[in-house]
Amino acid sequence: MNLSRRSARPVLSTHNVHEVGIMESALALVARHAAGHGDRRVSRVVLRIGALAGVEIESLCFAFGVVSRGTVAEGADFEIEEVPVAVYCHGCHLEFAVETGGFIFTCPNCGDLCGEIRRGRELELSRIEMT
Amino acid sequence: MCLECGCNHPVPFGVKVLSVIAPGLLKPRVPDGPHTIEVHASLLAQNDDAAARNRARFASHGMLALNLLSSPGAGKTTLLSRTVDVFGHEQRCAVLVGDLETDNDARRIHRPHLPVVQITTGTACHLDAEMIARGLDTLSLDGVRVMFIENVGNLVCPAAFDLGETKRVVLLSATEGEDKPLKYPPIFKSADLVLLTKIDVADALGFDIATAVENIRRIAPQAELIQLSARSGEGMDEWHDFLRHHLPV
Numbered sequence: 001m002n003l004s005r006r007s008a009r010p011v012l013s014t015h016n017v018h019e020v021g022i023m024e025s026a027l028a029l030v031a032r033h034a035a036g037h038g039d040r041r042v043s044r045v046v047l048r049i050g051a052l053a054g055v056e057i058e059s060l061c062f063a064f065g066v067v068s069r070g071t072v073a074e075g076a077d078f079e080i081e082e083v084p085v086a087v088y089c090h091g092c093h094l095e096f097a098v099e100t101g102g103f104i105f106t107c108p109n110c111g112d113l114c115g116e117i118r119r120g121r122e123l124e125l126s127r128i129e130m131t
Numbered sequence: 132m133c134l135e136c137g138c139n140h141p142v143p144f145g146v147k148v149l150s151v152i153a154p155g156l157l158k159p160r161v162p163d164g165p166h167t168i169e170v171h172a173s174l175l176a177q178n179d180d181a182a183a184r185n186r187a188r189f190a191s192h193g194m195l196a197l198n199l200l201s202s203p204g205a206g207k208t209t210l211l212s213r214t215v216d217v218f219g220h221e222q223r224c225a226v227l228v229g230d231l232e233t234d235n236d237a238r239r240i241h242r243p244h245l246p247v248v249q250i251t252t253g254t255a256c257h258l259d260a261e262m263i264a265r266g267l268d269t270l271s272l273d274g275v276r277v278m279f280i281e282n283v284g285n286l287v288c289p290a291a292f293d294l295g296e297t298k299r300v301v302l303l304s305a306t307e308g309e310d311k312p313l314k315y316p317p318i319f320k321s322a323d324l325v326l327l328t329k330i331d332v333a334d335a336l337g338f339d340i341a342t343a344v345e346n347i348r349r350i351a352p353q354a355e356l357i358q359l360s361a362r363s364g365e366g367m368d369e370w371h372d373f374l375r376h377h378l379p380v
């Protein structure tokens with residue numbers, strides 16, 4: 001079995017299905033904007049993805065390659081702005097950032113865990129650029 | 132003029148755009164130049180609109196709607212079967228079951244006089260609000276006070292998809308790891324209630340309930356927590372009390 005050849009071509013697995021669905025929504029929106037601009041070719045697509053959005057960045061990049069094929073965004077640069085979590089402590093009137101990877105949101109001032117999640121759930125089409 | 136963004140950015144004929152980007156350099160060009168459209172639209176907008184319509188529909192029927200989420204095998208179906216057998220005699224219940232094609236959960240829950248509809252998601256890994264709306268269309272909702280929505284067994288994908296539910300319930304079973312809440316934070320952070328299920332087998336499996344509770348409290352401090360076993364019946368009263376307490380008046 002030629003493993004290197006197998007891995008050279010990513011396979012659409014169940015792990016990517018979710019991100020493919022998200023990407024289809026994103027590119028449908030891109031296509032509507034492009035149509036409004038005379039179907040100009042899209043050169044860059046920028047998404048904003050929160051750390052709590054529940055999508056895998058790697059799968060999303062893969063999905064872009066697959067889903068953009070044959071659309072106005074084929075061959076475009078794909079960029080993701082990752083949004084770190086920001087939490088607001090109502091007791092201290094303090095907003096604090098949470099570094100990626102840590103999901104226990106302890107207020108640095110009072111130690112409370114119950115802060116309100118203000119950023120980090122984003123799943124947005126941020127910007128498109130056209131040639 | 133783009134109808135999507137309402138912008139009016141034709142590039143005048145003959146104008147040459149001078150800013151150039153080096154290949155591979157991922158920096159925006161002119162931030163609001165003629166070729167850039169700042170969209171800032173949620174990719175979940177369509178789902179969220181449908182969820183809002185579902186929510187209004189549940190409210191108009193005076194219905195409590197619960198979105199139940201867990202890994203496969205955490206006991207959603209068993210819990211629902213027991214719940215409709217006991218609590219179902221007190222309040223009229225209905226069930227929407229999201230199934231991959233191979234599953235048979237809807238059949239297991241089926242009872243005479245209990246409206247159940249199976250939503251086959253095909254390859255989709257989560258239920259979305261439009262699937263729920265279509266499912267509701269096929270059910271007789273008269274007198275139904277509690278709508279259980281059994282989501283697809285998956286702790287990742289369903290997290291971001293609002294179905295219009297009143298309360299979101301996440302299950303963690305004693306057959307899983309105590310650290311699961313730490314591994315799937317988005318879904319636990321979105322929970323209104325966490326059910327620690329199958330506690331009757333915790334000892335036998337070496338599952339440390341105290342550690343699991345501590346992890347849930349740290350990851351999901353916003354959520355209520357109930358420990359139960361649908362099989363032994365332990366904790367089921369507390370679960371039924373939760374349902375009674377959140378019934379719309």
Ligand SMILES: [Zn+2]
Pocket residue numbers: 089090091092093094107108109110111112
């Ligand atoms: Zn604080």
Ligand SMILES: [Zn+2]
Pocket residue numbers: 017018255256257288289
């Ligand atoms: Zn999904």
